Amino acid sequence: MKFSKLVQRAGTETAFAVLAKAKELERQGKSIIHFEIGEPDFNTPENVKQAGIKAIQENFTHYSPAQGILELREAVAEYIHKTRGIDVSPEEVVITPGGKDVILFTASAILDEGDEAIYPNPGYPIYESAIKISGATPVPMPLLEENGFAFDRKEFEKLITPKTKLIIINSPGNPTGGILSTEDLEFIADIAKKNDIIVMSDEIYSRIIYEGEFHSIASIPGMKERTVILDGFSKTYAMTGWRLGYAVTNKELAKQFVKLATNSFSCVATFVQMAGIEALRGPQDTVEEMRKKYEERRNLIINGLNEVPGFSVLMPKGAFYAFVNITGTGKTSKEISDYLLNEAGVATLPGTSFGKYGEGYIRFSYATSLDNIKEGLKRVKEAISKL
Ligand SMILES: Cc1ncc(COP(=O)(O)O)c(C=O)c1O
Structure with missing residues (x-):
């Protein structure tokens, strides 16, 4: 089938492809720590959910x-x-x-x-x-x-x-x-x-x-x-x-x-x-609660990643991503990201998913629990020391 030039020009978001691959590995019984997708692990605040339910019941459909x-x-x-x-x-x-x-x-x-x-x-x-x-x-x-x-x-x-x-x-x-x-x-x-x-x-x-x-x-x-x-x-x-x-x-x-x-x-x-x-x-307190939790996670993951041989990462000022310089490992972004997924069950994104200037980096999304971050860091340290 021949597709239009327009659709051929379109790029994509690799996060969804890595998520699919990680899910497939999970289906095969492998334990995966997810750092690939940029999505809050928190649930929608209760008052917002209730407003949505009420709106359906009141026929805002x-x-x-x-x-x-x-x-x-x-x-x-x-x-x-x-x-x-x-x-x-x-x-x-x-x-x-x-x-x-x-x-x-x-x-x-x-x-x-x-x-x-x-x-x-x-x-x-x-x-x-x-x-x-x-x-x-x-x-x-x-x-x-x-x-x-x-x-x-x-x-x-x-x-x-x-x-x-x-x-x-x-x-x-x-x-x-x-x-x-x-x-x-x-x-x-x-x-x-x-x-x-x-x-x-x-x-x-x-x-x-x-x-x-x-x-x-x-x-x-x-x-x-x-x-x-x-x-x-x-x-x-x-x-x-x-x-x-x-x-x-x-x-x-x-x-x-x-x-x-x-x-x-x-x-x-x-x-x-x-x-x-x-x-x-409605009340805005959950926004600040989530932000505080992201901050705690940020401090944990950044300090931990900086201890990994060959890794270095700046303290991010906002959002919930760690963009880690991996050039010290001597490998490419894709090689490290694939290696961590296959060897350690840790899903990340190669920096090149974000453009050519992302080579030399991998991205961790820390919108995940402190326990997951601790386990992920342990696996990354072990796997990278074996390189
Ligand atoms: C920088 C940036 N802009 C926009 C979006 C799109 O968010 P949404 O379409 O879910 O509102 C994202 C999602 O990851 C993002 O990271």
Whole structure:
């Protein structure tokens, strides 16, 4: 069968492939410690689950407007005001089935063949994929360990051309846990304004921060109109399987997103949107409880991984990933990741799943229990010492 050029340009997210392989090994009776998938191990807070159940019982089971129900968009607008200090109207909010769709929507609405889009590398693999799907040219912005995985401003500036139409940023970042400083954000904002470029700011980990405060580029004067904020419920409220996220952007761009939504999913499940209102407006203590637990896990896993011969890892400032430099082992990312899965029953992702600048690294997601982390560390140390 012959497939379209569009689908052939699309990339994928290797995490799901490694998860499938790890599950297959488990089915064969092997014990596996899962560090591959970036998903909170916590369950959705009880009040949010109850709101979802109630919404089904009250028959919120029909279509809703493609942009999302007004009350949820109002709740998102309030939340953005509270967390980013900017005024947003419900017309500037589009509800999506997960934050992920915002990436494809932004690339589809902004980019054409011949355009260029800058994205972080190593970075969430869907950025490069979405840019390629749109027909534009992906321009990787290398995030290097020596810069704490933040932007190198000089290098970044060199990548800007008259064809640059979109800059993607992600802070706190997947897979590195790096955070862009307010100076970095100001620098990117200045360039975006001067060159009339849209910025998509992936803020999905904005509530999982261990050092300092979260800052959004959209809060910088003159940036709200040229920013697409991507955020959602998956990580903050442990709601990955509900599929609920949103874009916040200017009204014109929001209209284009609604057109794309109408062409694909029509609307997010209406009862899921009702649960989202409870997540945003209900008690927020579980968010902080989860963050504290991630912090405890971070300290344990980072210290443990730094004791493994040939491994070294920086202390991540946000998100729930350890991006481990494995060059001291003399092996490639893929070799180490495969070896740990097959020999030690420890599932990780090779850094190259996040782009070419991920070579020399493997990613551990520490959204798993302290017991799993302890057992995983023991296995990794044993296996790597045998290399
Ligand atoms: C950086 C980043 N952005 C977006 C997403 C998408 O999240 P969701 O579609 O579940 O909201 C993820 C998920 O892993 C991510 O790591």
